[in-house]
Amino acid sequence: MLAQEVIRRKRDGHALTPDEITAFVQGLTDGSWSEGQAAALAMAVFLRGMAPTETVELTRAMTHSGRVMDWSQAHLPGPVLDKHSTGGVGDKVSLMLGPMVAACGGFVPMISGRGLGHTGGTLDKFDSIPGYQTAPDLDRLQHTLQHAGCAIIGQTADLAPADRRLYAIRDVTATVESIPLITASILSKKLAAGLQGLVMDVKVGNGAFADHVPMAQALARSIVEVAAGAGLPARAWITDMNQVLGDTVGNALEMHEALAFLQGTRREPRLLAVTRQLCAEMLHLGALVESVDAGLQRADDSLSSGRALEHFARMVASLGGPADFCDRPAHYLRKAPVQLEVRAPRDGFVASVDTRAIGLALIGLGGGRRKASDSIDASVGMTGMVPVGQAVHRGDCLALVHAATDDAARACAADLLQHIRIGDAAPTPSPLLVERIGG
Template identity: 70%
Template sequence: MLAQEIIRIKRDGHTLARAHLDAFVRGLVDDSWSEGQAAALAMAMFLQGMSRAETVDLTQAMTHSGRVMDWRGADLHGPVLDKHSTGGVGDKVSLMLAPIVAACGGVVPMVSGRGLGHTGGTLDKLASIPGYNTAPDVATLHRALRSAGCAIIGQTADLAPADRRLYAIRDVTATVESVPLITASILSKKLAAGLQGLVMDVKVGNGAFADSPAMATTLAESLVQVANGAGLPTRAWLTDMNQVLGSSCGNALEVLEALDFLTGRWREPRLLAVTRTLSAELLVMGGLADHATQALQQVDEALHSGRALEQFARMVSVLGGPADFCERPGHYLPAAPVQLPVLAPRSGFVAGMATRDIGLAVVELGGGRRQARDTIDARVGLSHFVQLGQAVQAGEVLAIVHAADASAAERARQTLLAKVLISDQTPALAPVLLQRITAREGTPP
């Protein structure tokens, strides 16, 4: 099947058959399609769009382009479940959700990514823990899942390899912002992970990839319908990303906040709401709770009893981190040499923040990447961040900058003063949980 004929079909606005998409994916993996041909089809898909059936077929073909995890021989104790976020600033939900679900009887083999752009990556956060191995061998992964019920790791080379090549091509050909291609990219890796249930956290707002409710809804509906069409039960929540989620952003700082959350020392209300709701969704989907109310009670009990913290500690230990990490995080996590408070220039209410720019300020400090090969400084970031609607007095702390040197700290301070709006009026606040998206019965894939 000639590549140029497949490109022509989509270029002219026609529907690609499963055989066409299978040929395309094979060509990505065995290099029989050139970079130019793959880029041409990606652009045709971007411009002409893809039907739901095409998106399902592409997702399934990419899923089977490499190894599909089979957990039947792993002697796991519960349903295999996972959560995925489209990314935001201060989004550390995975660090708490995985051990919470594990404490309630689920098994969470969470394949996560590194940060690029203004959003942080879960793997970068965990990499701040000395010895933590984000790429364990199969035996260690299975041991972690049996012992801790969860393992947050990175994508292996043989998991959905077609996605890796196609994304690299999309990244340099201005074809990233395609809902069908985003859908296939995310779900091919999740389907290859052998899951029995998935919850999607689709962020919306000025700190999210989807900055409008319409775009976020379209993406969430695509993810839910395609995943279910491909055989993976999936639900989604639209959640607000018009402010930093939680009170910190930056890798080691977010791990510290996650530990405060698991121990009960500090649970920022918006972060708690998102974590509880997404965890409860998975418990119902996995048959571990009969309904949402019961699931939320189980989540709360896992937190209050300390079992979620125990599961997190086991995961860290089995994957190579310190056995006493949760007892002595300050001993192991790196701390920035400079900490500079950002003080409110006037009294009033926190009425808005440019969340994406705040995320970029963390990148400028060294806490994120401009390019994939950049090295992360796990020490840097922002803590004690104010929340929208909070009343502040002149001279009160809006945030604390953690930086490698004084000049970087001062640049970040000036940026934050320009990106946080203080008003005389109390702002209208949107709820953090905006909308629940489920599969529509009777809707064809």
């Protein structure tokens, strides 16, 4: 089947047949489609869209372009579940959520990614732990799941390889923002991971990929419907990303916050609300509880009992990290040499935050990537981020910058002051849990 004929049909607005979609994915996998041809079809899909049936076929084909995990031989005594977020700033939910679900009887092989654009990456946070392996072999992965109940790792080379190639092409051809292609990309990896249930966290707001609710709704519905069409039960929550989630930004700093959350010494209210809601949905989807309300109680119990922390510690040790990491995180996580307070310029209320700009400020400090080959300084970032709506007085600390140099700290502080707006009146709060889709 000629690649140019498949491209022409989609360019002209026709629905692709299953055979044409299979040919495209095979061409991505074996290299018989050139970069230009793959980019042309991606642009045609971006402009013309895909019917749900096409997206299901694309998802299935990309799922089966490599290894599909089968956990039946592992004899796991519970459902295999996962959660995926569309990305945000300060979003460290996965760090606590996987161990919480594991503590309640689920098994979570969480295939995570690295930072993309202004959004942080879960794998980058785990890279801050010395020895932690984000790319274990299958035997270690299976052992970790059996021992800890969760394993937060990266996409292996043989897992949905067609998606890896297509995503790299989309990233440099302005075709990332295609809902069918986003849907197929997310779900192909999740289906290849052998899941029995998926909960989506679709972020919306000025720090999210979807900056308005209708776009987030369209993406959430697409993922839930296509997942069902491909045989994977799924549901989604649209959640607010108009400010940092939690009170830290930066890889090692977010790891510290996640540990404080699991230990019960500090739980920022918005971060707690999102994490426990997603945990409850996963437990309900996996039939581990009879209702979402019961799931919320189980989520709380996993934290108050210390079981979630125990599962996190087991996961870290099983994947090569220090056995005493949870007891001595400051010994293992790098600390930036410079700290600088960002002080409020006037009395008032934190009226709004340009969350995307906060993510870009982290990149400016060296805590994110401008290009894929960049290394990351895990120690830099911000702590003590003041939430939207809080009253402040002139001179109060809005955030503490952690930087490698004095110049970098001062530049970041000046940048943050441009993107944290102080107003005369408290703003109307945005809903955190915006809408539930599916289920």
